Every structure is written in C-alpha cells, then in structure tokens.
Amino acid sequence: MKVTIKSWNAIAQWRWDTGKADQDDADEEDVCGICRVAYEGCCPACKMPGDDCPLIWGECSHIFHMHCLLKWIGTGQSKQLCPMDRRPWVTAERKINPSKSS
C-alpha cells in the first residue's frame, strides 16, 4: 500500500513564546501581571488579541501586555519601574530564537 498525503486541514492554537517549556495542557496559564488577563487574551483597551495586542518582554524576565505596561510607565508614580519587582524597566531584546517547538 502506498499512501500519499494530498492536503491537510488542521487546527492549531497560537501561543506567545514566553520562553517557558511547552506545557500544552497546563491549566495554569500565564496572565499579565497588570490586567490579570491571559497573555493570549487582550488587554482591557483592546478588542482583538494577537498581533493587535502584543506582549512586551522585560530584562527582568517579566512579561506584560504592551499596552498595559506602557500605560503604567506613562503614569507618574511608576518611576519607570517594573511593577513586579520595582527594578528599572528595560525592554528585552527579543532574540530570534531557537526555542524549538515540539
């Protein structure tokens, strides 16, 4: 018998690459530390998830919705600190990288 695959209609979910090991079915999912909405959701100001409401990665390893963080940084009392650990916020350089997907 010879089997040829002609085409394949599949279904996939996208995730942000948060650098963590793949936990496909982990119920505990990561949420933005500011708005408490899942990363794959969108921040309160947005309606469309994904590229319209991207994440922002900090050097300090904390990740937020970009809109949430920018809003925080924009307020006076933030003093440009990461809201989680109070270190100065430095946006991490994303390495195009090799975290091999499964």
Next chain:
Amino acid sequence: MATPAVQSFVEEKWQEAFKNLNRGEPGISGLMTISEAWRIASDFLRPRPLSEPRPRYNAHEIKAAFDMLAHTKLLYTVLENFLDDMHQQEYLIKQEVGEYMSRYEETDDPQVIAELVYRLVDWFNAWHPLAEYEFSSLPSIWRADDQNELSTSLGHIVTDHFTVAFHTHIYSILPPSFSRGFKALVSSTLPISYDDMSDSPSPDTFVWDSFFALGLVERYESLIASVCYEHIEDYIREVCAGQWSERMLADVRLWMDSRMLPWMRLPYARGAKDLNEATKMMSGVKSRFDYHICKVLCDLRTSEIFDIIIDFPDSKPALEDLKECLHRVDQRSILVASLRKANKKRLLHPGADTKDILAQYVSIIKCLRVIDPPGVLLYKVADPIRRYLRDRPDTIRCIVSDLVGDSENGTSLVDDNDPLVPLASRDVEDYTDSTWEPEPIDAGPDFRTNKPGDIISTLVSIYESKDLFVKELQVLLAQRLLNVKDGNYEKERRNIEILKVRFGEAALQVCEVMLRDMTDSRRTDQHVQSQKPSLLHPVIISRHFWPTLQTGTFILPQRLRAIQEDYSREYTAFKPDKKLVWLSHMGSVKIEVELQDRTLEVDVPPVSAAMVELFSERDRWSVDELIAQMGRIDRPSVMKGLLVLVDLGILKEEETDHYKLLEVAEEASADPGASRSAAMDELPGVQTAQQQQAEQMRVFWRFIEGMLTNLGALPLDRIQNMLKFAPGYDRNIEQLGMFMEAARREGMVVAKDGMWRLNR
C-alpha cells in the same frame, strides 16, 4: 220566615225583571218571544262535533233573536252560557288530539302535527260564534258600522272571549310531547338547502296563519327562536367548519338576509303591510340573531383555533372573522382558555420537537397579533409555552441555529422581511408618544406591551438574559467555521453582522475575533506557503475566544509530524514571538491510498490518516496495539477512526478488535446493513454549552468532595454557600440538588436527613 219587607222587595224585583223581559207585551207573550229567541241563539252558538253539520239558519231569524236578546240585555248571559257549553264539549277535541298525538308518537312525522293543527283550526272556525255570518247579517250591536261605534260594539268582545277560551282549552288539552312535534314542524318549514341561494321557495304562509289562529306563535315563541338558533348553528357548522382561507362572516350574513329573513318575517313580522314596515318590525329580532351568528362562529373558530394557527398565514381570513366576532361577543377569555388547553394537550408534551414548538409559538404570536394587536391575549396564552420552553434543554440551540439560518427544512422562524431591531432591554415609557394607547382592560398587572413585529426579541426574552444565546451562538459559529473547507466565510460574516444589530456589538465581540482568526489564518497560510510550500493548511485560533475544544492528542506518525514541525518552524519565522500548539485530532486529511487493485482518494480525520500510515507498515493491527502506538488516545476515538476506514473499505475487522488491511477489495466486506455512519459527518469536536456545563460541574465536584472529606456530612444549603466562593460558580440550589441527586445515584454520596456525606 221571610219578613214582609223582604217579600215585598223580592216581589218588586221580580216585577221589574218580568217587565223588562216581557217588554210590556200582553200577558206573557213577550216572555215567550224572549224564550224563543234564547233557544234560537243558544242553539245557533252551541259547539257541536265537527261531524254534525251546523243547521242552516235563517239569517233574519237569528238577527231578530239576537236583537231581541240585546234589547233585554241578555247577550252576556248568552255568551257565558256559550262558554260553558264549550267547556262541556271540550272532550270532543281532546279525543281527536289524543289520536293525532299517538299517531305522531308512532311515526315521528311532523306532518301529523300539521294535520292536527289544521284540524284544530277547523274546530276553531266551527265553534266561532261569528263564523258563517255574513257581515251584514250580524246583530247590529255586534257590528261596528264605522270606527266610532267600534268601542261600543260587542263583536270584538265576543271574539276575544271566544279566542281566549278556546286557546285555554287547547293548551290544557295538548300533551307535553306536542312541543317537540311543534318544533319539528317549525323546523321542517325552514329553507333547507344551504348552498343554493337562487330559488327560495315561497314560505308556507298557510301553516303560519293556522299557528296564529291558534295562538301557538305567542305560546311557543321561545321554541320558535330556538329553532332559528339551531338552524343558524347547523348552517354555520356546515358551511364554515374548516374553511379558513376566506372570510365567512359576510357570507353567513348574506345567507341570513336572503334565506332566513323571508322565513322569519312569518313569525316576527306578521301583518306588516310592506317590506319597509317588516324590516322595521324585524330590526330587534335581526340584531339578536346577528349576535347569535357572531357567537356561533366565534365558538366554532375558538374550537378550531389550534389548527387555524397551524395553517397560518393561509388561515388569516378566519382570524379576521374571529376578530370581528370577538368585537360583538365578549369571549376573549374563552378563547384564551381554549387555546391554552389545546397547547397543553397538543404542543407542550415530550413528543413534540422543540423546533415544532417554536414554530407554533411564532405562529401563535403572529396570529394573536391579528386578533388582538395590543397583545393581551398573546401574553396570556404565551406564558405556559414560554415556561415550558425554558425547561427544554435544546431551546436556545434551536433558536440560535435558526438565527444563523441553519434550519435544514428551510422554514425559518424568522421572517426575512422583519425589520432588524436591536433587542430592546426594558423600555422606559415614552411620554412623548402621541400614538400611546392605554392598556386593554383585561390586561393583567404584569402585562407588558411588546412592540409588534419583533419576534426574535420575544423568543430571546424567554430567557432572562441574552448571554446564554451569545454563548450558544459562539459554539454554533465555531462548529460551522471549522467545518468550512473552501475558505468562504461570507455567509457566517453576514449572519454575524445581522446578529450584531440585534444583540449589540459588544456581545458579539468574541465572534468577531473568531471570524478574524479565520481570515488571519488564510493570510498567514499564504505567506508560509510562499516561503515553503506545505501540504498543511491550518486554521490558527485564539484560544480564549473560542468555545472549549475537545482535548485529546495522540502521537502522529513520523511523516505527518514532520509536516507539522516544518510548518511550525515557518510560522515562528514569520511571527517570531508566537508558536503553534496543534490540535491534531481535529481537522481533516485528504489522502490518496494506492492499493493493489484500486486507488482511493478520501477525506479522513487525522486519526484515521495516522492509522493508514501504521497499516502501511503492517497489514494487521489489534486495537490495543494501535493505542500503544498512538499514545495518549482513548479507545472510542480509536474505534471511530477505524470505523471510518472500514466504511471506506480500506480495513476489515477480522475478529473482534483485530483489523486487517484489504489490499484487494472484498465485495462482501461492504456490509450495507451495518449502520456505521462515517465519523466525518459529525461536526468537529466543539463542546456544546451543555457539555461545557458538565465539564464545569466536574470541577465543582472536586470542591464538594474536599468539603465533605474535611467537614463530614453537610446540608445542601451549606454546600451551596461554600461553593459560591468557588470561581465561576453560578448554579442555584436546585441545580446543585439535582447534581447531588445524580451523584447519589452513582453511589458517590449518600443522603440522610438532608445531610450529604461521601459514600465510603
């Protein structure tokens, strides 16, 4: 004994009487003439049996006799004497009536009654004191020569006395069964044929004259009216029953005017000189009968209402008739009661499809709006239906699938012509509305007018909130989107746009994201394909915005996995921050299978595709071996995948759980009797709202289990109160009770005295 005074008094009277009678004739010759006149007069008047002919009298002689009696003021005495005689002769009539009645009771033929009536008229004429008199020969005192004398003439007094006495005798003679016969006789004179309007036989005036002569019309007036009523009822039943496609009320009225009225003139407009006068006399009667027409038609339509509603809109004329009748006859509450009863009996039972109930409900809404625009009737009728629908599990699904135009049989609940209106949440009273009308008087205190023409909002308002609908809509949309293969989402997009108007933009935001996921996926796919062509065309979804998809993964064979990984790499190259998580068990694979004698090109679910790969390595596999190879997969999924292949004739079950590849097709293997439907027909594995609920309840069971472990036995309300702290818990105590009851049946808990504890 007698005192002289009395003696002289009597003597004086006697002399006076004698003088009066003798009229100053010599001797007693005057007295003799009087007594002769008396004899002639009373013999002339004497009631005789009909068989005995009345002797001929010399008119002059009689006239002279009566004149003489009149002179001596003896006429009243003669009359009294006559009435006494009549009483004595009554037995003659009685006998005959008895004969006729026993004949009638044998034959039941109203004609016998007619004969009896004629016979009685004969008696009446025979005994009439003025019968056979030529007018001129009447004693002058009985005759009214002109109008002035009428009041003083005795003629009509005699006639009146006689008539009353005769009638009294007849009524006392006639047995009770006569009224039955009389009724039959009256109805036999009615115009019989219903349909042919042209020739109305001239009504039988003669029999009616007889009735009047005997005073039967007055006596049996209610009976005659009831004959009319019954006739009208019969006619309406005969002509209107089941005739809903045209208006009948006008036809019935026409029939009434052209057929019934000529007949009714006989009893009700006797003595009218011309048509105008008759019409005037009839006006009261006519409106009474018109009321009766409305009432009968109303009753008829009320009893048919359920079927009329089924036939809507073809039956609209019937509804308009009913509306008009209800204006005259106040039977709205009867209509409501009857429709509620019919609904309960014919609609709201487990045998009826939810779809059918909804369709009928919509028809009811439309029909009752015709009858009663303010909607009071509707409100009263709809209440039980709505309550019933609320208890049905698939109501929402039916409504929603109809909203998105999913109905298979093409009959949509919703008219496309209906204007699109946003679902109004409780309206505030509009005080500037110049067309405002007060609520009808039979409206209950909790009655709310709903704006006409908005059936969707009526359906949606069956439930307290529209969130349930949105949730169900989401599930349905997901199923349909994942099922679309040709990339044409226009229909869904259109539906969502329409629904947005109803449910509001915000509620359907999620659906919007789903649609965008679909288009984004295509764009991404185009890009990836341009970089590195792949057989794989995934739909990439945003998981928080889709209904929960059935989980379950399995290990793909090497070749398939390689394709997936290639694609994932390209995707990550395109969108550096994202990665893909595959739902391998969903979707479909188009494969071409080359076997020794044939080549098949088929669409199969990925599970089956993976199995085909495995079978290409080895000809025989058992189910357990397959499970071992494919990793995390449950048995039903494996069986499903295998069945698809068996249906396609690629595999064959050799013995239980052992499958073999068919390199050469076997005719016998195609077993048409086996009712194995291809799993491909099913919609992809999107969990329905119900399944999601069950899933949630499993989570809450964890909590309950923990509670009962730590605290021992607990009453239901305590459990409920504690569960309220659990995130996302939204059940009420009844639902919890039902769940606990189910758990008890499973043997997981026991209940005693209202306390629940774990069954250990």
